[in-house]
Amino acid sequence: MHSVSTLGYMVLGVSDLAAWEGFAVNVLGLQVGKRVAGESLGLRMDDYEQRILLLKSDIDDFLAAGWEFETDAQLDAFVAQVRARGVEVAEEGRAVAGQRRVTRLFVCVDDDGIRHEFYSTAYRANTRDTFHSSVLRGGFCTGRFGAGHFVTVPKQSARAKAFCEDILGLKLSDTIQGDAAPGLTVDVTFFHARAGRHHSLAIAEVPFPARKRIHHMMIECTDPNDVGLAYDRCKAAGVPILMELGHHPNDQMFSFYLISPSGFAIEFGAGGIVVNDDTWEIRRYTELSDWGHELNPPPDAPASNAH
């Protein structure tokens, strides 16, 4: 079966581009890339011209996942396979491909309206224009492991999981059924792509109606100190913390969750593991976190963050 190699980029629809720019650069440590005034803002994490694309939109939600292939031949074989399974896949024109900073681009849309975009060649920045973060000590963990991960809250989780495995060709990493807070049990199923980041996409089942398509997206830095430094920057800038510093037992990620200007969360972490399919054993966990990740009340609750 042909499967995606890695999650190369993420596209977000945001209502306040200016707020996002300050947040992305000064809090997250991303670098501004290509800008179209009033329309879009590309953000860099490495030598790619763009890893996160912000599109001006009132949706304030996750718009698209950019799935990368190593070769054009792999991309073409994958698209043929998806079409053979009865899923409509369109080829985008030069305008959309250029906006994503890739050469050829194909797209299909899942049940929840998330676009899954497929490409093999992304534009790299000029070799003299190396990635530079104004706040990070280290860099971001990207390369063949891609931009990070995202966790959706689909309307029909069984169909969403089938899409991950049967259409994208992702493989099950593990599952967690645990309490995010007392009485708040969530069930999360984690999937990895061929490159092996523990998960590129996870499906969360939650006991309340979801406000957004995603619960969070994740970006990973190489130096664990940058997680603590980002946490301090959030506190200093008044960025709401959804979940405190903590550690996940499955992907071994040390992280915290902050609330983006669009209302969905961003996990900022370090230390995530890579899956080797030859030796990997799928496990079922009963705790979301082995320490920390304490859930804070929503920032607009009467007794706001008590810290």
Ligand SMILES: [Fe+2]
């Ligand atoms: Fe995560």
